[in-house]
Amino acid sequence: MNNVRLIVSNLRKAFNRRLVFDGVSFTLEKPASIVITGRNGSGKSTLIKILAGVLSTSGGNFFYEVGESKLDSENIYKIIGLVSPYLILYDEFTAFENLHLFSKIRGIKKSNEEIFDLLDQVGLYERRNDLLRTFSSGMKQRMKYASALIHNPTVLLLDEPTSNLDDEGKKFVNKLIQDFKSNKILVVATNEQSDFQFGDSIINLDAYKINSKR
Amino acid sequence: MKKAYYIFHKDFSSELRMRFALNALIMFVVVSLSTILFAIGSEKATENVYAGMMWVVVFFSAMSGLSRTFVSEEERGTNLILSLIAHPVNIFLGKFLFNLVLIFFINTIIAILYLTLFSGFVIQNWYSFILAFVLGNIGIATSSTIIAAIIAKANVKGTLYPVLAFPILLPVILMLIEITKSAMVGESISEVQSEFFVLLSYDVVMLTASLMVFDIIWKD
Ligand SMILES: Nc1ncnc2c1ncn2[C@@H]1O[C@H](COP(=O)(O)OP(=O)(O)O)[C@@H](O)[C@H]1O
Ligand SMILES: [Mg+2]
Numbered sequence: 123m124n125n126v127r128l129i130v131s132n133l134r135k136a137f138n139r140r141l142v143f144d145g146v147s148f149t150l151e152k153p154a155s156i157v158i159t160g161r162n163g164s165g166k167s168t169l170i171k172i173l174a175g176v177l178s179t180s181g182g183n184f185f186y187e188v189g190e191s192k193l194d195s196e197n198i199y200k201i202i203g204l205v206s207p208y209l210i211l212y213d214e215f216t217a218f219e220n221l222h223l224f225s226k227i228r229g230i231k232k233s234n235e236e237i238f239d240l241l242d243q244v245g246l247y248e249r250r251n252d253l254l255r256t257f258s259s260g261m262k263q264r265m266k267y268a269s270a271l272i273h274n275p276t277v278l279l280l281d282e283p284t285s286n287l288d289d290e291g292k293k294f295v296n297k298l299i300q301d302f303k304s305n306k307i308l309v310v311a312t313n314e315q316s317d318f319q320f321g322d323s324i325i326n327l328d329a330y331k332i333n334s335k336r
Numbered sequence: 337m338k339k340a341y342y343i344f345h346k347d348f349s350s351e352l353r354m355r356f357a358l359n360a361l362i363m364f365v366v367v368s369l370s371t372i373l374f375a376i377g378s379e380k381a382t383e384n385v386y387a388g389m390m391w392v393v394v395f396f397s398a399m400s401g402l403s404r405t406f407v408s409e410e411e412r413g414t415n416l417i418l419s420l421i422a423h424p425v426n427i428f429l430g431k432f433l434f435n436l437v438l439i440f441f442i443n444t445i446i447a448i449l450y451l452t453l454f455s456g457f458v459i460q461n462w463y464s465f466i467l468a469f470v471l472g473n474i475g476i477a478t479s480s481t482i483i484a485a486i487i488a489k490a491n492v493k494g495t496l497y498p499v500l501a502f503p504i505l506l507p508v509i510l511m512l513i514e515i516t517k518s519a520m521v522g523e524s525i526s527e528v529q530s531e532f533f534v535l536l537s538y539d540v541v542m543l544t545a546s547l548m549v550f551d552i553i554w555k556d
Contacts, residue, residue: 176419177556196551199420209420210413212346214353226342227421269417 134181155308157321166311203270206281343430361401387516402480406488460522
């Protein structure tokens with residue numbers, strides 16, 4: 123199995139003139155985990171989106187290394203799984219259709235049984251043929267986990283991982299987190315004191331509000 | 337390529353269920369064609385008028401429907417999941433394919449309605465007309481797709497689309513009007529060689545340029 127590293131150096135993000143954070147640096151080498159914390163609006167979700175490759179940076183850089191080679195920014199999606207409050211799946215398709223679609227668009231081969239199995243893992247097998255429109259917010263959160271795991275990612279990015287989940291759902295997430303923590307790369311953005319144990323290290327974004335360019 | 341096809345497939349099934357674009361398109365075609373029909377009535381207009389009006393209807397129906405591909409993803413917030421499962425090039429190609437199918441479908445309906453409703457609208461050189469029709473649709477689909485990607489990120493989606501689309505689509509529409517006129521009077525393709533050349537170059541240039549800039553537009 124290839125070695126995977128996430129290298130973040132001097133990352134900076136500003137929306138128009140408003141600085142969110144500056145000078146964020148850390149390196150994670152598989153297996154590793156980090157917790158990102160900070161007040162509301164400190165930029166946790168922003169950092170997670172940047173690491174997922176869907177938001178541009180305003181300075182500094184970050185990259186994923188697989189083996190000895192740097193992963194192209196357009197191909198980050200192949201190795202990461204993201205669960206975030208900003209993630210919205212397709213309401214007009216059923217749970218099964220969503221996952222089926224994602225595997226097809228990703229170009230990975232998944233049999234129906236494999237998708238059923240994934241749905242079973244997140245406790246949605248019984249509801250597989252229901253439109254997502256009819257799902258509760260907790261069920262939608264479970265679907266996000268299924269969509270984040272369908273391609274067996276090496277890096278899992280979780281923003282507010284347990285929001286809307288019941289005890290059973292939290293247990294699933296806990297197990298998943300332990301697995302990624304000890305075998306792969308895990309990044310968790312959270313404000314819950316009880317989630318801080320999920321990371322080998324912790325970074326508080328409140329400390330990165332100072333503009334280094336002034 | 338296969339991945340782009342599945343994005344197209346997603347949009348297509350989505351469209352069948354949600355009708356983001358199709359209803360607006362069909363309504364527009366029905367309303368504008370009946371207005372023109374009332375206005376012209378049984379009078380015989382010149383080739384200029386017929387050709388011009390046909391492509392004006394096409395232009396505005398493209399305006400009313402083709403922006404939905406990206407705007408609906410952006411409005412519903414599903415663009416995030418899309419960028420998490422696909423390479424930007426495939427996203428563009430999938431959306432382009434969807435708009436291409438949509439524009440072919442709608443424009444074929446418009447052309448058939450024109451041919452049946454207006455007795456003065458007679459095509460004599462079919463080769464010329466069909467070739468222009470195909471090249472024109474490709475050009476309109478390409479431009480509409482990239483413009484839709486741009487405006488999906490803007491705050492004033494509704495008004496911006498026609499404003500941006502008009503100058504960008506103008507060359508295609510003008511060439512299409514010229515070629516249609518020439519096909520109506522039965523001239524051979526060689527008479528409108530330069531117009532065809534412009535159409536073809538437009539398609540190639542727009543498609544290449546779009547593929548190159550889409551990356552930048554797509555990422556916030
Ligand atoms: N698309 C955006 N445009 C402008 N400002 C934004 C945008 N997204 C986030 N922000 C700002 O960036 C800051 C960080 O937001 P966020 O990352 O969501 O914080 P957190 O997740 O830590 O609560 C906030 O001040 C927010 O207003
Ligand atoms: Mg947040």
